[in-house]
Amino acid sequence: MGDSQYSFSLTTFSPSGKLVQIEHALTAVGSGQTSLGIKAANGVVIATEKKLPSILVDETSVQKIQTLTPNIGVVYSGMGPDFRVLVRKSRKQAQQYYRLYKETIPVTQLVRETAAVMQEFTQSGGVRPFGVSLLIAGYDDNGPQLYQVDPSGSYFSWKASAMGKNVSNAKTFLEKRYTEDMELDDAIHTAILTLKEGYEGQISSNNIEIGVIRSDREFKVLSPAEIKDFLEEVE
């Protein structure tokens, strides 16, 4: 890739067997805005804080939760630009899968392919690992699913998970509140409450983002008006 001076991998092992670049990437994720996801019995919800650097920023131009396919959505913690690159690649891979097999890509396949891309960047010349962790939410023939993908390329399936700044508090909160047979609307309330726990300031429908997928298998990012309704129910 281009300059031969950098055809070696910048991600190399330390004597203790760690890949320090990946550790640093995880630190970048850990200092990003909190995001979380909850898998309910009949759907999945993902949510994130949307703290903008200044009140002058037009918040409608920022969309942190993105759709990868009609039935799979994704949110991140970490570096926004890296996220955009991954979203673009994942969307393309989903389309290529469809062109090849004439089947909409199953959630696990898309997660696997995205994770493979992230791993490539830990073992290639002249590139650095992605500074994001993703939460991929989808609904296919295997039901509702929630996956986390890390900068190293490892992925985990979660019933509920959180990433970013407030990860430990959020996870503890989720552990207490999660039940196996939770309904999606309860899950949305729980997600809002979890975000509220670690939020510095007042949360409103303009500074959080929520994405849901129900048994109709259509991933939707909720509008500020819909978020407002859920917020009022939680109060």
Place this chain on the structure above:
Amino acid sequence: MAGAMDLPAKGGFSFDLCRRNAMLAEKGLKMPGFRKTGTTIVGLVFQDGVVLGADTRATEGPIVADKNCEKIHYMAPNIYCCGAGTAADTEAVTDMVSSQLQLHRYATGRESRVVTALTLLKSHLFSYQGHVSAALVLGGVDVTGPHLHTVYPHGSTDTLPFATMGSGSLAAMSVFESKYKEGLTREEGIQLVSDAICAGIFNDLGSGSNVDVCVITKGKTEYLRNHQLPNPRTYASSKGYSFTKGQTEVLSTKITQLKPKVEIAEGDAMEE
């Protein structure tokens, strides 16, 4: 390990084997044929949008390869495309552009425009210099209104209020030229399209079987598969046949009275 990113494929047709093929053809080798759709495809713009129509016969030379194939291809929720020419080419090129339009929709967050589909198709066909044998009628309704275009295999396009393509295009065009007017209603549009396709079906050998129609309006698309079936297949009925009296010619008649021949014998009743 150089390069994590895939290099983009150098596009365009690879002419490497053309010389060999020409040499083989000269030596007398018969090239394998491919399935051409023969076809009547049409489209027209009506009051609220566009109506597309197609027949359903796919031919392989003189043989009907598929009696009920689908020639109206999905491009986007608001854009459909009829294809004439080589079936594999029309399928592949419409699938590819449909995929590209989906990615574009995700990137922009907007509904696809017909001109976008048009430009993607014509660029691809031009770069293959006519070797991709796809002649298309592309129609749809987007934020700028209803649009209808024809795309030729070499990459040229037309924008028209009514259009026909395929081997049955002359038969269909004669119907359009005499009956088309601006501001048709939905029913009139569907009727006119069906009439044009039927003209192709009955007057062109390369077209036949049924009529497929697709109506696209702002916010709604209706795909009327097999809207008309003017060529029903008749099979042997398991219920048997009924013949009307007089269908079979009677050669001779002989009547034998049975009553005098019957013997009445007293006997025990049958056991239950």
